[in-house]
Structures are given as structure tokens and as C-alpha cells.
Amino acid sequence: MKTKFLLQAGVSALLLCGCASHQQLDVQQNKDIIRRYFDEWGNHGDTKAADELIATSVTLRSPPSVLHSLEEYKKGMAAFHTAFPDLHFTVEDVIAEGDKVVVHWSLRATQLGDYLGRPATGKTVSVTGMSLFRLANGKIQEITVSMDRLGQWQQLGWLPEPPKAGK
Secondary structure (H helix, E strand, O other), rough: HHHHOOOOOHHHHHHHHHHHHHHHHHHHHHHHHHHHHHHHHHHOOOOOHHHHHHHEEEEEEEOOOEEEHHHHHHHHHHHHHOOOOOOOEOOOEEEEEEEEEEEEEEEEEEOOOOOOOOOOOOOOEEEEEEEEEEEEEEEEEEEEEEEEEHHHHOOOOOHHHHHOOOO
């Protein structure tokens, strides 16, 4: 009786470990997809990488915009890369659980082309943000972006600088 119980407990433990390992593998694969996303798509605008990593029906929430397809996203990213040809994202932190990955990132870029209807300023911006990704079937299904647009627009000279502390 005792041997049978120990055998059942051992088999159960092995099965649970196998599930945990599979989940850990999925989480690691999701993190790898997101790192490729920033390197190949974010930094280089590689549309082949976008096709491999992002679902065609992706939803991108980047206030004030909401896009509902990869084609819309490709157009928006092409315009961003044209306006900021030296765009570079740095991944600061990556946290993943289940089908979600959160990335704290920073970007640095110089506005050398029209952006949001405004002419090139030649100014370089440094912006931080966070993106929440949901993945399924090895592809990014949803992206929600939160970034310091106010700081970006101030650095571009589109808005007045905030008052200095103590003045």
C-alpha cells in the first residue's frame, strides 16, 4: 500500500514538473519573440520579421491610435522610421507570465522627416515606455503601448518646456 502511494505520488510529481517545464518553455519562447520584435521590427523596420512575429489581425493600442491589422501597423511603422531613421529601442526589462509579456523600453531617435503633420526638427528625443503583449500560436496578437508622448513632444519643441522647479 505504501509503495503504491509513493509510486502514484512520484508519477504525479513528474507530470506536474513536465507541465511546469512546458509552461516555462512557452514563456521563454514568448520572450524570445518579443526580443526579436524590438530588434528586427522596432529597430530595423524589417517587414519580413513583422510577418513572422505579428498576427495579421493584431490589435495595437497606442493612444490615441488603435490599429486593427498588421497592414495598418506596417504603414504606421514605415512612417515612423521615415521620420526617425536612426530610431533605436533599448529593452530595459522583460517580464512574462502565461501568454503575456511586458517590456519596459527606451528609445532614442532624431526627427529628420515629417511626423504627425509636423516638419522635421532635427532634434533628438529620448523617450521611455512600456508595452504589454499578448501572444498566441507563436505570434503577437495584441499590443498595448504606454509611452511618454508629452516628453517626446516637448523635446521636439512642439510644446513649451515645463517650468523649472523652484521658479
